[in-house]
Amino acid sequence: MKNPKVSVKVDTNEFIWDKNEGLFTFDGAPALLFWDSAIELFIKTIEEVSGSDVSITVLEATGFRMGHLVSNYYQDRFDIREVIEQYKDIYRNAGWGNVEIIYFSLEEKKVIIRLKNSWEHRIFKMIDRKQSVVLLPSHWAGVFSGLFKENMWYETKKSQSIGQDYDEIEITVSSTTPSSNIHKLAREKEQQLICELENKVEERTKQLTSLVKDLSSPVIPVLDGILIIPLIGRFTEERYEELIEKALHEFSRRQASHLLIDLTGMNQFDEFTIYGLERLISSIGLLGGECTLVGVSPSLSIQITKSEINLNNLISFSTLQQGVQYALEQSGFEIVKKKKRNTL
Structure with a gap:
């Protein structure tokens, strides 16, 4: 019977093939080719x-x-x-x-x-x-x-x-x-992932910031020469700069004469907010425009009165409807209620 094992020795190394078991060893240890x-x-x-x-x-x-x-x-x-x-x-x-x-x-x-x-x-x-x-x-x-x-x-x-x-x-x-x-x-991969997430967050933040800029404080035309700008939320220096820039641009582009500043969405006033509001009013005044405050609640009226900034000479109304009516009158418009037709 033939020996099922084939052995080859090269220098001091021994290679053995066990054909019956399908095994190969290199210096006595199982190996693979x-x-x-x-x-x-x-x-x-x-x-x-x-x-x-x-x-x-x-x-x-x-x-x-x-x-x-x-x-x-x-x-x-x-x-x-x-x-x-x-x-x-x-x-x-x-x-x-x-x-x-x-x-x-x-x-x-x-x-x-x-x-x-x-x-x-x-x-x-x-x-x-x-x-x-x-x-x-x-x-x-x-x-x-x-x-x-x-x-x-x-x-x-x-x-x-x-x-x-x-x-x-x-x-x-x-x-x-x-x-x-x-x-x-692993740390490099984590850092890379963090950087990618930070970049995505930064990109998303820019998109959201741009969206907020577009949605917050829009300048809304009412009729020729009359614009409304609603103030919503808390304002920062950056938001006020953007607001004033947007208001001046639209006021000039539309050749307006009257700007209604709607404070309905403002819950609280501080010195900075009132100061920013005064800057907006002064900027519109330099273009020859007139500003009117609307949506002034009793609590806001008290806060404005207590502030050191004088807005007492500014015309204001408690509702947007009153402010629009005033602006229309100042611009030579008159609201006339349409008569109902008699039906036979």
């Missing part, structure tokens, strides 16, 4: 789902944790210096490309690695992406973090993505971790 195109599809799918910036953080976190796992596996079998010596064979024989450790110091806790023809670079080249490798450098950071018992991170010194002959990675002790990168990315 993939085509480059399958890994390419995997990376492209991560980027499609999460976006380019998030995918880089995902690949770095994945690479680091894979490297940490590898270091624990081989450190239990070899001395740390033996592991360093064998890594170039381990990764080359696994199809990860050529690995050269050109500098290694336990005292400095510093490693410099050169990678050539790595699977990650091959895939980026296949999809025509000018991007430095990220998973493999973070993978090596994970490897040496495990071996040195220190948190380490990488810095890319040279890159094949810009035409250099190899990727050169320097790995040193660092406060950077996959978790900190994930948290940083």
Whole structure:
């Protein structure tokens, strides 16, 4: 009976295929074989789902944790210096490309690695992406973090993505971790979302402000030469400026002679409100127009009387109807009630 297991030894690495069980092991640990195109599809799918910036953080976190796992596996079998010596064979024989450790110091806790023809670079080249490798450098950071018992991170010194002959990675002790990168990315995404919301709120506020400007205190024509402007709500300096500007523009454009200022919608007067009202009246007076207050309630009358601003010479009425009738008379109009027709 044929042996269901096929074993191949390359240097010190052993690959075993168990055909009956459909299993493959690499140095005694369960392993998988993939085509480059399958890994390419995997990376492209991560980027499609999460976006380019998030995918880089995902690949770095994945690479680091894979490297940490590898270091624990081989450190239990070899001395740390033996592991360093064998890594170039381990990764080359696994199809990860050529690995050269050109500098290694336990005292400095510093490693410099050169990678050539790595699977990650091959895939980026296949999809025509000018991007430095990220998973493999973070993978090596994970490897040496495990071996040195220190948190380490990488810095890319040279890159094949810009035409250099190899990727050169320097790995040193660092406060950077996959978790900190994930948290940083989350904060950036939150800040980005907040900025987007703030922009939307600002845009919506501008739209609402514009709508309020259009709806509040409209200048309404009654007849030729007579306008009404209702005052509603609490006024600020900005609202008064807009009100006066709108009133002057319409008064001049319509060649009006009389402006009725309707106070029905005003519940409370303060010094600032009365001062703004006086400015409006004075501005219309400079155009030769006359202002009349209408909708003055007893409480408003008391507040105006108690104020230091003198509006006593201004004609006012308690109702809009009385004010309109007065303005019509001043403008030479007369309201005549239509007689009913006698029906047979």
